[in-house]
Amino acid sequence: MALVAAVTFCLGPAAADAGVPHKKGAYTGSTAQTAVNAPFRQIKFTVKKGKITLNTEPTVARGLCFSTPVFTLDGSVSKKVGKKGTFTFSKTFLGNKFDRITGQFVSPTEIDGFAIYHFQSQDLCSEGKTKVRYTATRGGKSGK
DSSP: OHHHHHHHHHHOHHHHTOOOOOOOEEEEEEESOTTSOGGGSEEEEEEETTEEEEEEOOOOEETTEEOOOSSSTTSOEEEEOOTTSEEEEEEEEETTEEEEEEEEEEETTEEEEEEEEEEOOOSSSOSEEEEEEEEEEETBOOOO
């Protein structure tokens, strides 16, 4: 145990905070929200050269209302993957409210995260936000 502490101390805080290494390629998964049919819950990313690209965003439900594309409306969007293997796509909904897709590499071939979408008050649903969990794997489908 003392050896592990000594090695961590010698390598410095950057090594202790390093994220999970990730592999390049296509990642496919889905959200865990059962109120939406399976084909519409899909989320797809591409990872290449330290950047992650959101190719397909999921549909999220709140009551009887469904989200429309926010991030991929004009095509795919890309962000750099953070040092800890994290990323966030965000877009202003209204004022200080943001729609977000956040994720983190939990293994070299798996991403876990959340999608948060805000909704305006309508006849079929109340105003508020919906947060759903998703899992995506390299070269496969997943959903929890």
